[in-house]
Amino acid sequence: MFTVSLPLPDADIILYPSLFDQPECDRLLTELTQTIQWRQDWITIYGRSLPQPRLTAWYGDPGKSYTYSGITMNAVPWTPTLLTLKEKIDSLAGVVFNSVLLNLYRDGNDSMGWHSDNEPELGTNPVIGSISLGGTRKFMLRHRFKKSLKYQLELSSGSFLLMQGTTQHYWQHQVPKTKRPVLPRINLTFRVIT
Ligand SMILES: O=C(O)CCC(=O)C(=O)O
Ligand SMILES: [Mn+2]
Secondary structure, eight states: OOOEEOOOTTOEEEEETTSSOHHHHHHHHHHHHHHSOOBOOEEEETTEEEEOSSEEEEEESTTOEEEETTEEEEOEEOOHHHHHHHHHHHHHHTSOOOEEEEEEEOSTTOOEEEEOOOOGGGOSSOOEEEEEEESOEEEEEEESSSTTOEEEEEEOTTOEEEEETTHHHHEEEEEOOOSSOOOOEEEEEEEOOO
């Protein structure tokens, strides 16, 4: 399997540009769009309540819950398709993922702001396995302490991005809005919750 290691200090990020072929991506996109229990959450910013600019869902082992931006999500049980995906990337990552956050970016107006995946329940060096399906979106990275260090790449359909080691200590990432017309995109970030 062809992979690229991103040339970033203080990070361990590996890109598999095409883990899934086009027919597989189409099949997955259709199925996940229709069968996942998508939710619209609201977030509070500076005292104002706003809809999160994307739809989300949280699946995983029984009893796994996840809190971020004041939202607590209880895991919906794995579907057979999500379990199959999990087992495929478990073996690439060398860990046993027990949960997945799904994000649906309906169009270029949907986005995710700068953050690190460093919540306490992800442990010391979180391993995050991220599958992208559908429209290609820009994925930006910036170093938290060396402000001149930046990097960006396009995450296209069928790609798999593995972030591990000290990545979340030193780097933040985002998926910015775009004015370019883009197809809907589903991203699945598999996680290990302790
Ligand atoms: O959509 C993406 O590629 C990134 C999603 C992400 O950063 C997250 O779910 O924590
Ligand atoms: Mn993230």
